[in-house]
Amino acid sequence: MPLSFEEFLFYAFGAVLLAAALGVITARNPVHSVLFLVLAFFTSAALWLLMEAEFLALTLVLVYVGAVMVLFLFVVMMLDIDLAALRAGFARYLPLGLAVAAIIVWEMASVLGPARFGPQRMEAPPPQGAGYSNTKALGETLYTQHLYAFEVAALILLVAIVAAIALTLRRRPDVKRQEPARQVRVRRRERVRLVRLPPAGEGEG
Amino acid sequence: MIETIQNLWAAVPEPIQLPALIVAKILAIVLPLMGAVAYLTFAERKIIGYIQVRIGPNRVGPRGWLQPIADALKLLSKEIIVPANANRFLFLLAPVLAIGPALAAWAVVPFDEGLLLADIDAALLYVLALTSLAVYGIIVAGWASNSKYALLGAMRSAAQMVAYEIAMGFALVGVLMVGDSLNLREIVLKQAGNPLNWFVWPLLPLFLVYFISGVAETNRAPFDVAEGESEIVAGFHVEYSGIAFGVFFLAEYANMILISTLTALMFLGGWLSPFEGWAPESWYAVPVVGAVIGSGMHWLLAKTAFFLFCFLWFRATFPRYRYDQIMRLGWKVFLPLTIVWLFVEGLAQHFRLAPWFA
Numbered sequence: 001m002p003l004s005f006e007e008f009l010f011y012a013f014g015a016v017l018l019a020a021a022l023g024v025i026t027a028r029n030p031v032h033s034v035l036f037l038v039l040a041f042f043t044s045a046a047l048w049l050l051m052e053a054e055f056l057a058l059t060l061v062l063v064y065v066g067a068v069m070v071l072f073l074f075v076v077m078m079l080d081i082d083l084a085a086l087r088a089g090f091a092r093y094l095p096l097g098l099a100v101a102a103i104i105v106w107e108m109a110s111v112l113g114p115a116r117f118g119p120q121r122m123e124a125p126p127p128q129g130a131g132y133s134n135t136k137a138l139g140e141t142l143y144t145q146h147l148y149a150f151e152v153a154a155l156i157l158l159v160a161i162v163a164a165i166a167l168t169l170r171r172r173p174d175v176k177r178q179e180p181a182r183q184v185r186v187r188r189r190e191r192v193r194l195v196r197l198p199p200a201g202e203g204e205g
Numbered sequence: 206m207i208e209t210i211q212n213l214w215a216a217v218p219e220p221i222q223l224p225a226l227i228v229a230k231i232l233a234i235v236l237p238l239m240g241a242v243a244y245l246t247f248a249e250r251k252i253i254g255y256i257q258v259r260i261g262p263n264r265v266g267p268r269g270w271l272q273p274i275a276d277a278l279k280l281l282s283k284e285i286i287v288p289a290n291a292n293r294f295l296f297l298l299a300p301v302l303a304i305g306p307a308l309a310a311w312a313v314v315p316f317d318e319g320l321l322l323a324d325i326d327a328a329l330l331y332v333l334a335l336t337s338l339a340v341y342g343i344i345v346a347g348w349a350s351n352s353k354y355a356l357l358g359a360m361r362s363a364a365q366m367v368a369y370e371i372a373m374g375f376a377l378v379g380v381l382m383v384g385d386s387l388n389l390r391e392i393v394l395k396q397a398g399n400p401l402n403w404f405v406w407p408l409l410p411l412f413l414v415y416f417i418s419g420v421a422e423t424n425r426a427p428f429d430v431a432e433g434e435s436e437i438v439a440g441f442h443v444e445y446s447g448i449a450f451g452v453f454f455l456a457e458y459a460n461m462i463l464i465s466t467l468t469a470l471m472f473l474g475g476w477l478s479p480f481e482g483w484a485p486e487s488w489y490a491v492p493v494v495g496a497v498i499g500s501g502m503h504w505l506l507a508k509t510a511f512f513l514f515c516f517l518w519f520r521a522t523f524p525r526y527r528y529d530q531i532m533r534l535g536w537k538v539f540l541p542l543t544i545v546w547l548f549v550e551g552l553a554q555h556f557r558l559a560p561w562f563a
Contacts, residue, residue, distance in 0.1 A: 066337025
């Protein structure tokens with residue numbers, strides 16, 4: 001059976017995604033790993049676009065590729081990583097790592113396998129018409145049906161923001177810093193003092 | 206003549222017709238864009254020259270008009286030097302990463318009613334997502350050059366872009382709230398009627414935030430610390446030569462034009478004429494004047510040209526921001542301002558403030 005164009009795109013993006021994900025864990029240079037991860041995110045966004053989930057796809061690019069991975073890259077580039085030291089215990093930890101990996105694979109296979117997640121259990125959603133807006137539909141359910149869950153998630157994020165700032169905010173009394181508000185408010189008489197000098201020849205010389 | 210062309214087109218096999226049409230449309234956008242970039246560099250040198258009471262380039266061609274072509278030929282014929290310890294692949298990939306998003310974002314830009322490449326539903330999100338990718342070209346260039354100045358420039362740029370993107374995103378949320386759509390064409394049509402309907406009036410603070418953030422996103426003066434030629438030589442592209450440098454240059458100017466066009470579309474009514482709604486009908490009947498004061502692509506181009514002039518004007522008149530001042534402006538001024546304005550907009554929407562929220 002010849003592939004349709006969508007199917008061809010799905011397999012092409014799927015192949016790129018798998019290769020990129022493999023690159024993330026096999027690349028020797030951490031910067032290369034991060035760039036492979038960027039490619040992986042980007043390709044999964046393309047896969048979501050194929051599934052008509054354009055809001056999620058574009059948000060994935062915007063949030064993860066555009067912001068989170070930039071910060072990742074920022075940190076990784078600043079690190080001076082000694083690759084030899086990192087790889088020193090590789091053989092010793094290999095059995096443990098393999099065991100953990102096997103457990104994860106088993107867990108995911110048992111949940112996501114065809115018996116529970118296959119096309120028999122989960123019907124593929126019907127393709128929507130051209131006038132259908134994914135963003136609108138998502139907004140409507142999010143702000144009506146799931147409003148409380150949404151607000152709780154927002155509050156948790158707010159707490160996380162406050163906590164992150166509180167953890168890194170240090171007040172150091174010995175550091176001189178600028179106060180832009182005071183700089184803006186400054187008036188001439190606070191800085192400039194006009195002095196009347198006696199004309200030359202007078203005074204005590 | 207037209208019949209011959211139609212016959213020729215009918216002879217093209219069916220599966221090739223659609224891709225051929227799309228490629229033709231892409232060329233119709235990209236080629237004028239490249240011309241605009243070339244002459245924007247010329248305009249920049251001339252305008253800054255006049256502001257500084259100089260003449261600017263006037264040697265190549267009549268009054269210097271062939272200068273951009275001479276510059277392009279010079280860049281093309283120069284050698285591309287890859288530094289010895291640079292990461293060769295990423296070093297050469299970086300300019301491509303810079304130019305890619307700068308061109309791809311044009312796919313959803315409407316130039317006139319119905320005159321656009323892709324009329325997609327989430328155009329605003331698409332534009333925001335793609336402009337956020339522009340930073341990769343700069344970071345990868347800075348890192349792959351294996352040079353301290355380049356790395357410093359890349360670091361500055363990364364922090365700056367992340368900071369200003371948030372303010373930019375919130376400004377777009379404001380546009381989305383008034384426009385009631387993510388589609389750029391619908392956003393422009395929502396501003397029809399008369400110039401008072403343009404979103405610049407209800408969104409004046411967001412308009413300023415968006416345009417200033419746009420200047421920061423494109424790493425233009427006074428936010429050009431990523432290049433900072435008086436501090437870190439040329440920042441992220443210090444190791445680039447020849448056309449590899451030229452591509453970065455192209456990306457920067459294409460992004461400037463993109464930001465100007467988007468600002469015109471979202472806040473100043475895009476291709477809508479400012480004469481709409483108040484000029485008497487008889488004016489439109491005058492042969493040439495009528496066509497000029499009617500809505501059309503020329504108004505979009507004029508508005509874009511005004512914002513591009515602002516870019517050059519800023520560069521000629523403002524001293525460069527200090528790095529900590531840039532961070533303060535982005536995080537402590539723009540971000541709270543946009544959030545407060547979203548609340549104001551919410552109130553306006555609740556009370557159905559005419560004419561924008563009616």
